[in-house]
Amino acid sequence: MSFFDYFKTKKKSSASVAKERLQIIVAHERNTREQPDYLPELQQELLAVIRRYVEIEDDQVQVQLDRNDSCSVLELNVTLPEEVADPQ
Amino acid sequence: MARIIVVTSGKGGVGKTTTSASISTGLAQRGYKTAVIDFDVGLRNLDLIMNCERRVVYDFVNVIQGEATLNQALIRDKRVENLFILPASQTRDKEALTAEGVQKVLDEMSETFDYLVCDSPAGIEHGALMALYHADEAIVVTNPEVSSVRDSDRILGILQSKSRRAEQGMDPVKEHLLLTRYNSERVERGEMLSLEDVNDILSISLLGVIPESQAVLNASNQGSPVILEDESEAGGAYADAVARLLGEERPLRFLDGQKKGFLKRMFGG
Ligand SMILES: Nc1ncnc2c1ncn2[C@@H]1O[C@H](COP(=O)(O)OP(=O)(O)O)[C@@H](O)[C@H]1O
Ligand SMILES: [Mg+2]
Numbered sequence: 001m002s003f004f005d006y007f008k009t010k011k012k013s014s015a016s017v018a019k020e021r022l023q024i025i026v027a028h029e030r031n032t033r034e035q036p037d038y039l040p041e042l043q044q045e046l047l048a049v050i051r052r053y054v055e056i057e058d059d060q061v062q063v064q065l066d067r068n069d070s071c072s073v074l075e076l077n078v079t080l081p082e083e084v085a086d087p088q
Numbered sequence: 089m090a091r092i093i094v095v096t097s098g099k100g101g102v103g104k105t106t107t108s109a110s111i112s113t114g115l116a117q118r119g120y121k122t123a124v125i126d127f128d129v130g131l132r133n134l135d136l137i138m139n140c141e142r143r144v145v146y147d148f149v150n151v152i153q154g155e156a157t158l159n160q161a162l163i164r165d166k167r168v169e170n171l172f173i174l175p176a177s178q179t180r181d182k183e184a185l186t187a188e189g190v191q192k193v194l195d196e197m198s199e200t201f202d203y204l205v206c207d208s209p210a211g212i213e214h215g216a217l218m219a220l221y222h223a224d225e226a227i228v229v230t231n232p233e234v235s236s237v238r239d240s241d242r243i244l245g246i247l248q249s250k251s252r253r254a255e256q257g258m259d260p261v262k263e264h265l266l267l268t269r270y271n272s273e274r275v276e277r278g279e280m281l282s283l284e285d286v287n288d289i290l291s292i293s294l295l296g297v298i299p300e301s302q303a304v305l306n307a308s309n310q311g312s313p314v315i316l317e318d319e320s321e322a323g324g325a326y327a328d329a330v331a332r333l334l335g336e337e338r339p340l341r342f343l344d345g346q347k348k349g350f351l352k353r354m355f356g357g
Contacts, residue, residue: 015278
């Protein structure tokens, strides 16, 4: 790598930073946009059920629906607090 | 049956009104009977750009509420034949633009016009939804800048879910990207998102690129759509966009340097 290439790779142009940030946020927003309307309610109900057994925060349950051509996958992600996840 | 085109963006100040004025003027110049409708209730601007602010007697809301006929409210352009302006109401509340009311007026206009160009207000609220609901085609006006691109993507989502065509399961609204206020020197210095960058993110068909140009401000000072300044770059770029809207092929102009390879691939020019 030449001396000048070093600087080229080191300092990104502000336009390429902008593009990367946009790609991430737009992908995220498209994904939430395509989610069915019932998802927030489903998430709340799941939270309530899990709370009967463990104390968790609102953001510790993530629900997401991934649609493929032939089937849909409901992905449920529950993060448990450490003392529960790791019993003594 | 008129073809209904909404000029929309989500973000404000990106060039929707400038674009509505020039695209409608261009369509009328091509011989199509065209009306440009200001949906920006409360903030009427289109009349100024079209130089008819002193001829407004009745407005869009008057027609919806039956206080004036369409013919009383429509203003005939003095420079270009076949061109009419329907101004927005300045005083009343935004909810005056009801879905049924808008539908009724557009239906009536559809009988005699070839094109209806709807100048949307900014935002994703009621006024913007009313402007895009009936559209057959959408010109998504975008500046090469992060918040504008993100808002354009949101508007595309709304076109795909909340428009009449989406709700009634018809063919989707035809989406066009119009990249405006483009500064190719800044793009080449890496300070501004390029056409290719924006295209990678939004991936809809490109209607044109309008350069950032002093001619736009000069034209608006004089109340003349910039497309009438056919010597100017912005005017020429709008004329090309109108041609592409009508299905003609035009090579991209007013862009220099490194993006040539990409443009050649897209337009074979
Ligand atoms: N291509 C351009 N070059 C320079 N200035 C522009 C260009 N397009 C729009 N403008 C300016 O940007 C401002 C906002 O434009 P406008 O069409 O009113 O946007 P919007 O209707 O989206 O709010 C105006 O002052 C206008 O003159
Ligand atoms: Mg405007």
